[in-house]
Amino acid sequence: MTTTDHPSVGPDGVEEPSSSAFYEDDDAKVKLHFGIDPHEPWPDDVPRGQDDSRWRFQDNPKLARMAELKIAFCWILTLLAGIGFAVTYVVGGQTQAEGALLAVGFLGMGVGLILWARDLLPGTEVTASRGSHNVSDRSKREAAAEALNRTIDPIARRPFLFRLLGLVGGVFGLAALFPIASLGDRPHRSLYKTAWGPGVRVVDQDNQPLKPSDIKVNGILTVFPENGIDDAQSSTVLINLGNAPFDVRPGTQGWNIGGLVAFSKICTHAGCPVGLYNSTTHQLVCPCHQSTFDVLKGCNPVFGPASRSLPQLPLAVDTEGYLISSKGYQEPVGPGFWNRA
């Protein structure tokens, strides 16, 4: 706020009126409000007068009669639509008919009301003072401040009690928040763990164990740890890359079985299931925000908001020839969190 008398130039290149005019005296605060002079009484809304009670077609009985008919027509439409709706319902219901009939009913009622108000009910536009509703005059303000002050003073006189109350309120309030903790389990290590582990069988959606031959070249299958189909953290994609040359990153030697590799199906961006596989480019695309993972490069993110590779699951075959994980995931699956790094 400026208190100079020079008009300032606003961002629109237009001279802004200086606001100083409103800070001239101690009534400044009040004057801020529309420049109302606090010492001058302001009339409130004008009461309803003779003019107010005229309606549009008051002097034209013919037009009034016409309007009445139009309104009646609208409302009779509503009546019929209502009956139609009830009948539709009783005979078994039909969504489109119900919608159309309800619409006709409501609209008929609405349009009729609008015509009624416009043509046959009193009401010309009126202009009135806004009154001083938003601002009380000075004496009222001062009286209120004094009334408040009279009660605040005795409170302020006991600073010890006042501060103690604040302290107690704070501590007690904090204590009352503790039950929030029982809303959920503690995460503990659960974000680091899945149901995979050494020797856990790889199964399909029907909990059937799989053999390496069950998945053909360029095929992809969503798999789970045996008896762990409901474990959302564990869902995994099994991909047969065939003869396509793929990188084996350091530390992941022996995690594949020929061209067969397994990666977590949970997007490292925000956890959607990474389900769209392009078998010509060997890329997995997440449907949520289009993060794209290059399966030939250890499911490295090559496009989109994901910044981490999909974790790889070490595969092996058990004595009966079924696919197993030789150990669990070696890093947390899914999106990042504060304690992850």
Add this chain to the structure above:
Amino acid sequence: MSTTEERLAAQKRLKYEKAGLDAIDDRLGSSGFLQKALDKIFPDHWSFMVGEIAMYCFVVLLITGVYLALYYVPSASDIVYHPTPGHGYMPLAGQHMSEAYKSVLDITFNVRAGLIMRQMHHWAAVVFMAAIAFHLCRIFFTGAFRRPRETNWVIGLLLLLSVMLEGFSGYSLPDDLLSGTGLRVVFSIVESIPFIGSWLAFDLWGSAYPGSALIPRLFVVHEFLFPLAILGLLTVHLMIIWRQKHTDFPGPGKTETNIRGSRLWPQYAIKSGALLMVVSGVLAALGGLFQINPIWLYGPYNPFTVSAGAQPDWYVGWLDGSVRLWPHWEFRSFGHEIANPFFPGILVPGIVFTLMFAWPQIDRWIYKDHAAHNLLDRPRDKPFRTAVGVGALAFFTDLTLASGTDILGNDLHIPFERLIEILQYGVFVAPLVAGAIAYKACQALQRTGTHPIMKPVGGVLIRTADGAYHTLGDDHGGHDGNGHANGHDGNGHAVDGHAVDGHAVDGHAVDGDGSAHNPEEDITEPAVGGAGPGDA
């Protein structure tokens, strides 16, 4: 009242009315308030109806929502679906699903008039948000948020937030594949919050994702917490409007201290009631004739299946787009990490809403305008503010487009990678370009100086009881193009009482500098704030 018969009938009615009001007044002393209320004046402008449209969508939501709540089962327990022909949706026969999902299938296929209630409910939510967004724009571009209405701006934004969350929680209740995927993303966003993320996510969901606690909790939130919050906030919103009275556009004879419009009773009340009917009618037509959220086509949720082309409701689109466009950054050090979703999912909306909450202060600071206003700005007269608003709209549009990159890419035959890159630049370029165009357009409109609707008319004279004349503002208020300058000017005259002069009484308008001039000239006057208090 022509015939004696009619007059007698009217007298009889008056007797009953009096008796009725007496009975109430004896107990509440309410007649003073009642008369004031019936006489209350509301300015008429089509754009002032938008807030009411929002309100009436809420009414429709409450009614249809109660109906749905009677049938909905808030449970994540797994069951197998066994429809019988004609009762249920056969293609899903034998599938595992949650009880919640099944109950929504039942509402859709087995409960009579259930589907229309569901679809009206969903359409009402979508239209509700559209009306709120439009209402917010109206408030912003016309400067209706300025003193003394900053409180209602803040309450309005709290309403906006509550309605967004209410909508999102409702969208998630059916536990279908589409909404379930959205919840998965939200879990990850919560999880990404530094320090408390994983704890907060586990407290909200009750356990690791997905768990079985969320659906019943969402039900409580959607049926109780947010409706209550909205109802409470809306009540305060309306009470404040009632108290402060509605703003109005500047126009001939309108000043900061007067108000023009129709009375609450009967014009405003009946027309408003009619608007409720019209809104309900349109929502019924939409709900009956236009399919929305066909969850039976999406299928039940499970965490490892996915539907391509997943789309949230439109008002969440900008958040989804923000999550899509944010580059693949994460911060990892000292054994901790701030995961990617935090930035677009928490930080971006956090900044956006902070700026929105702070806008009345920012605006006051930009325009150095601390005065109170009842007269609105025309958007063209505040080119900078208008440019900011248009820029913000361009920003939201860009993000909303981004939430459909996969679908858009398909339709336009552009690889989605290109489209995302374009929109990433667009986040910065589009607001600047759109803002600059808006700024120039405002200036051009100002130069022509014409208002598309208003004609100049003489000022309004008020004769006080003791015979003195006051002008209530003067006629250039309509087209000097500067709402607040004009406002002070009008008051200045009225308050100081020096507007009494021969010209005014002649019916000519009184200009800011006190000379009468032909109102017709005003229409071509360049619209600069030359009539400020300094000139007066």
